[in-house]
Amino acid sequence: MTGQKIKNMEDFAAVSGISRPTISKYFNDPESVRQSTRKKIEEALEKHNYRPNIYAVNQNRRQTKNIGLVVPNLTDPFFAEIARTIEGLIVEAGFNPLLLSSHGGPDQEIANLDSLRAIKPAGVLLAPLGRASLDKQIAEFTREVPTVLFDANLEDLGEAFFGSDNHQSVGLIVDYLCRSGEPPVFFELKTPINPNAYKRRSAYIAAMERLGHEPQLIQVDGQGWNFEEIGFREGGRVLNSGQLLTNTVLCSNDRIAIGLLSAAFESGIKVGRDDGAALRIAGHDDHPFSRFTCPSLTTVSQDYDAISASSVEAILSMISSGVRIEARKETLFEGKLVMRGSA
Structure with a gap:
């Protein structure tokens, strides 16, 4: 990481020595540039700790009203419940939730993100599988699309994480x-x-x-x-x-x-x-x-309501401001003891 502050795509092009059109092409489709160029761009991203403003990546791109919501498995009532809560908050904010289940599989998790990438969502809320997740592919996605993680944390991926302590x-x-x-x-x-x-x-x-x-x-x-x-x-x-x-x-x-x-x-x-x-x-x-x-x-x-509300608030803030979160933040919520008949 360097001490130089990269404010926009033009600054990044200048410090990386790569043309602005080539960088835009990369962020629209990494596979569309040569492997050597792609490697050079990715090394520069890491060196300068730069995350592009998703809304400046392609000035011809119109922001959609869709927010992706990806959970590990919708057959699990735990995730069905928290997804229902998050969907309601997204609708209340005037956006369209697109709910996808990874069915417990890492390949399906990436397929879900690829499907969302294709429709250019305003942002994505992701509850990742965790240890089974394909971190490299998820990292590529989060560089392109504002993404907030909840429930399970993948270190250093996404703009923020909200979960239980x-x-x-x-x-x-x-x-x-x-x-x-x-x-x-x-x-x-x-x-x-x-x-x-x-x-x-x-x-x-x-x-x-x-x-x-x-x-x-x-x-x-x-x-x-x-x-x-x-x-x-x-x-x-x-x-x-x-x-x-x-x-x-x-x-x-x-x-x-x-x-x-x-x-x-x-x-x-x-x-x-x-x-x-x-x-x-x-x-x-x-x-x-x-x-x-x-x-x-x-x-x-677990504090479902706080996790849901904070996750949605974070993604909506990025969407409304057009600014990515510079320093990834992690927020943990305390649980409450529920005494019932079994113990």
């Missing part, structure tokens, strides 16, 4: 579980697909050590987004193996916890807070279905 929320529920009964084990996938899961694992370990307890991880095999099935299948195996050294289980997310609740019922194990219960189960997220399980699931709620 996993360290705070996991610490909150670990405190409660230790205060109200036996310290919990942490039940999770061995190789999670969402970066939030890794943060929750670290937060659990830190909270247990802070309270003077030995962290215990139960890591199970499983792939994809079928968390309830994994919780049921692997949870049943764990419950019947005598592997648990405590009567309290904290699951990495509510969907895994819902599967574990079902496995406990199948095994004839009573779950709850009363004296006759043999097991306590808690989750994270306050999934839309968590209040309707039997017993209802104790969990930590």
Whole structure:
């Protein structure tokens, strides 16, 4: 990075030694310029830390009223709920939301972004897959189109990120579980697909050590987004193996916890807070279905409304001003403990 302030495309052309028309051609379609030229432009972008004003890239381009909204999987009620909230805010602001699901696949995630690029949206709100995401392709997209990330963070990509403070929320529920009964084990996938899961694992370990307890991880095999099935299948195996050294289980997310609740019922194990219960189960997220399980699931709620509103506000601000955010910002919102019947 240099100390010189690059204000516009003309300044960038001057410092990079590449003609203004060639740079415009690159930003309209990177594949339309020679590979050697493309490499030179990308090196200059990195060196000068320059992000072009999307509205100055092509003066003939008319701003659309479309805002793209990409989520990992619309079959997950968690993402369906937050997408519904964001769509409402976009419509209220006078724009058209274009909702796309990545169906849990990185190739589909890029295909969604390519489809949006083709219609030249005013901006995009992206909840990325996380570890499975193809970072290089997403980085190319975010250089062209104002993009705000939410839920899962990809470091240094997009103009801003809004999500949950996993360290705070996991610490909150670990405190409660230790205060109200036996310290919990942490039940999770061995190789999670969402970066939030890794943060929750670290937060659990830190909270247990802070309270003077030995962290215990139960890591199970499983792939994809079928968390309830994994919780049921692997949870049943764990419950019947005598592997648990405590009567309290904290699951990495509510969907895994819902599967574990079902496995406990199948095994004839009573779950709850009363004296006759043999097991306590808690989750994270306050999934839309968590209040309707039997017993209802104790969990930590994410602040859906704040995440949604802040994400939409950030993209609308860029659209209205025509100015990209210079310094990427990350905003985390605290969770709230939701005590129900399961723990």
